[in-house]
Amino acid sequence: MRYQIVCTVFNENRTIDKLGYIDEDGNKNQAKNIISKERINQLIKKGNYFFFTDENGQEVGIISVENNHVRTKPDGTKKNNLLHLRNCRLN
Numbered sequence: 001m002r003y004q005i006v007c008t009v010f011n012e013n014r015t016i017d018k019l020g021y022i023d024e025d026g027n028k029n030q031a032k033n034i035i036s037k038e039r040i041n042q043l044i045k046k047g048n049y050f051f052f053t054d055e056n057g058q059e060v061g062i063i064s065v066e067n068n069h070v071r072t073k074p075d076g077t078k079k080n081n082l083l084h085l086r087n088c089r090l091n
Helices: 037-045
Strands: 002-010 016-023 033-036 049-053 059-065 069-072
Touching: 016 037, 033 037, 037 049, 037 059, 037 069
Parallel strands: 002 049
Antiparallel strands: 002 016, 016 033, 049 059, 059 069
């Protein structure tokens, strides 16, 4: 399954704690689910594909890394792509 990351939730240390995503039919303005990066890591390991779209409209994949963290695949920029996503609206 393919899921697009659209927003982030930071913890008290100002690091990303959770990510909000939509499925292929979702509304980019409202995350369908907001889950921990550890859970996304598990879903990636099970064969699911997570990505975000950069400011140029390019799809950038999310990969699993050590210690249950996730990051974007190398994409030619040095900035942390996930840190530049909007904050998730928590209901």
